[in-house]
Amino acid sequence: MSAPCLEIEGLSATLANGVRVLRSVSLTVEPGEVRALVGESGAGKSMIGKAVLGVLPPSIRVVEGRIALEGTELGKLAPRASRALIGARTALIPQDPLTALNPSRRIGPQMTDRLVKILGWDGTKADQRIRKLLDDVRIREPDRVLRSYPHELSGGMRQRVLIAAAFAAEPRLIVADEPTTALDVTVQKQILRLIVELQREHGTAILFVTHDLGVVAKISQKVTVLYAGKVVEQADTAALFASPQHPYTRALMAATPRYTDPMASLRPVDEAVLAGLSAEIATADRNWKPNARGSGHD
Amino acid sequence: MVEARALPRRTNPRLWLAGGWLLVILLAAIFAPLVAPHDPLAQDLMLERLPPFWVTGAEPGYWLGTDSLGRDLLSRLIYGGRIAFAVAFAAAIAACLVGSALGLVAGYFGGWADRIVSRIVDIWMAFPPVLFAILLVAVLGTGLSSVIIAIAVIDWTRFCRVVRAEAMSQARMDYVENARIAGFGRLDIMLREVLPNVLPTIIALLSLEMGIAVIVEAILSFVNLSISTDDPTWGGMIAEGRLSIHQAWWVLVFPLIMLILTVLSFSQFGEGLKSRFDPVLR
Ligand SMILES: Nc1ncnc2c1ncn2[C@@H]1O[C@H](COP(=O)(O)OP(=O)(O)OP(=O)(O)O)[C@@H](O)[C@H]1O
Numbered sequence: 001m002s003a004p005c006l007e008i009e010g011l012s013a014t015l016a017n018g019v020r021v022l023r024s025v026s027l028t029v030e031p032g033e034v035r036a037l038v039g040e041s042g043a044g045k046s047m048i049g050k051a052v053l054g055v056l057p058p059s060i061r062v063v064e065g066r067i068a069l070e071g072t073e074l075g076k077l078a079p080r081a082s083r084a085l086i087g088a089r090t091a092l093i094p095q096d097p098l099t100a101l102n103p104s105r106r107i108g109p110q111m112t113d114r115l116v117k118i119l120g121w122d123g124t125k126a127d128q129r130i131r132k133l134l135d136d137v138r139i140r141e142p143d144r145v146l147r148s149y150p151h152e153l154s155g156g157m158r159q160r161v162l163i164a165a166a167f168a169a170e171p172r173l174i175v176a177d178e179p180t181t182a183l184d185v186t187v188q189k190q191i192l193r194l195i196v197e198l199q200r201e202h203g204t205a206i207l208f209v210t211h212d213l214g215v216v217a218k219i220s221q222k223v224t225v226l227y228a229g230k231v232v233e234q235a236d237t238a239a240l241f242a243s244p245q246h247p248y249t250r251a252l253m254a255a256t257p258r259y260t261d262p263m264a265s266l267r268p269v270d271e272a273v274l275a276g277l278s279a280e281i282a283t284a285d286r287n288w289k290p291n292a293r294g295s296g297h298d
Numbered sequence: 299m300v301e302a303r304a305l306p307r308r309t310n311p312r313l314w315l316a317g318g319w320l321l322v323i324l325l326a327a328i329f330a331p332l333v334a335p336h337d338p339l340a341q342d343l344m345l346e347r348l349p350p351f352w353v354t355g356a357e358p359g360y361w362l363g364t365d366s367l368g369r370d371l372l373s374r375l376i377y378g379g380r381i382a383f384a385v386a387f388a389a390a391i392a393a394c395l396v397g398s399a400l401g402l403v404a405g406y407f408g409g410w411a412d413r414i415v416s417r418i419v420d421i422w423m424a425f426p427p428v429l430f431a432i433l434l435v436a437v438l439g440t441g442l443s444s445v446i447i448a449i450a451v452i453d454w455t456r457f458c459r460v461v462r463a464e465a466m467s468q469a470r471m472d473y474v475e476n477a478r479i480a481g482f483g484r485l486d487i488m489l490r491e492v493l494p495n496v497l498p499t500i501i502a503l504l505s506l507e508m509g510i511a512v513i514v515e516a517i518l519s520f521v522n523l524s525i526s527t528d529d530p531t532w533g534g535m536i537a538e539g540r541l542s543i544h545q546a547w548w549v550l551v552f553p554l555i556m557l558i559l560t561v562l563s564f565s566q567f568g569e570g571l572k573s574r575f576d577p578v579l580r
């Protein structure tokens with residue numbers, strides 16, 4: 001029995017004014033598995049990703065719960081050790097490939113920095129590694145790309161570069177936060193295919209944030225449905241699509257008429273379902289007390 | 299640079315004009331003993347108020363004429379450039395180093411570091427700068443180093459405010475978050491990720507500040523608070539020229555032109571450099 005790659009248990013987070021952003025979220029990602037995290041805008045999907053990667057904005061506080069990477073609980077480590085663990089085991093494929101690259105540095109050093117300076121690789125080895133991955137993401141002119149500044153590349157190219165960089169350090173877990181939403185529709189499919197391909201090849205676990213059920217159906221084995229910071233349903237992807245249990249999930253599916261089409265976008269879900277959910281959450285909030293004063297996260 | 303040339307890009311004649319002017323003045327100032335046709339301090343009452351070369355009555359060899367003590371204007375302008383540039387470089391660089399460092403730390407780290415720095419800047423800026431300068435020079439005594447210290451002490455806030463704001467907006471960028479996830483330390487990220495993005499702004503400000511330092515030095519010379527009155531300074535020359543404006547306009551006009559062109563060049567040069575250094579604008 002090996003520990004899950006990522007285990008989140010009872011994670012709650014609030015804004016400074018006490019408003020809850022995450023409500024006792026629990027989810028696990030097994031090694032090599034893709035878990036989709038779906039929900040509409042503002043549901044808290046990105047916050048879960050940031051909490052895992054240790055980069056929550058200062059205005060948001062974790063008030064209870066635990067996060068463990070391969071069985072090691074982050075909150076129990078000293079900040080420096082937790083940073084080192086996150087740096088060695090995880091990576092992010094971000095939503096906006098333009099702002100995720102430093103505009104005034106060339107692509108090459110940006111990609112090798114982590115391998116050389118954090119993981120202590122030898123420069124030549126890091127360079128070979130990066131070139132291998134650029135080849136994997138179908139970048140045909142590695143020399144030109146490595147010498148370029150981010151603004152000299154197209155959006156699709158930049159996202160390929162970031163995917164290559166994410167896989168380069170052989171992380172166990174990648175958080176992909178809507179990695180295709182900022183891209184051209186024609187490029188989205190290629191990028192998704194690349195991510196899946198590399199994920200299979202490397203056996204990396206992915207927490208895949210999206211609001212697109214079509215993408216969920218295509219790439220994930222497990223799904224977690226989030227509404228207003230609360231997990232409303234989690235299941236195997238096939239099971240969820242075959243028989244969604246929660247009314248919100250059903251409403252979400254109904255709002256995406258052709259959910260096998262990755263280009264389809266969400267329509268507003270049924271009002272009555274939302275009203276029911278909101279009431280349920282409001283009651284839960286009224287009875288909720290954090291059982292611990294924070295969990296050592298910052 | 300090679301790729302940049304292939305792109306349709308705005309060529310920037312201002313950068314070259316301003317840079318060219320500054321280079322000429324700088325070289326002349328450095329090699330003043332070789333370049334200046336006369337001793338800037340040599341008085342000759344036989345040659346007083348000679349007009350510039352194109353006016354009748356000009357004397358060969360005194361290209362821009364002489365002042366009321368018969369000293370060669372061109373030579374005095376060249377030697378005045380030495381002081382102007384010494385002050386410009388020393389004061390602007392000192393102000394830049396102090397202000398940028400504090401601004402970078404305040405903007406990137408935020409929190410209490412930012413609160414302390416911002417508070418100091420607020421208090422500093424409550425003093426009117428010209429009064430502040432005169433007060434400082436009065437306390438430190440006149441002299442080149444006092445002028446330099448006064449300018450640096452007053453103007454570091456200019457760098458601090460701008461760099462802080464810029465560092466703050468860069469700190470929110472995803473690439474900073476990415477470096478954090480990768481496991482880089484905060485200081486590391488500040489220097490390697492944030493600083494290069496703030497650098498174009500710092501360079502533009504630095505050049506602008508050099509122009510400002512030239513003006514401040516001229517003002518302090520004008521009110522006789524700069525260095526000893528014997529050494530030629532542009533501000534001192536303007537003050538003297540004012541007294542004989544009706545008999546000899548050139549004694550006032552040439553140092554004024556020199557001052558204005560140099561100050562303008564510094565600001566244009568800074569703007570030009572900024573767009574040069576900025577990879578997105580480049
Ligand atoms: N920096 C921040 N400070 C305070 N609150 C924030 C901050 N960023 C986001 N929030 C709030 O946290 C909640 C969750 O936001 P989050 O970004 O996780 O949503 P999301 O599910 O990723 O949505 P999207 O699909 O739009 O990316 C939202 O209500 C949002 O208003």
Ligand SMILES: [Mg+2]
Pocket residue numbers: 045046047177
């Ligand atoms: Mg998001």
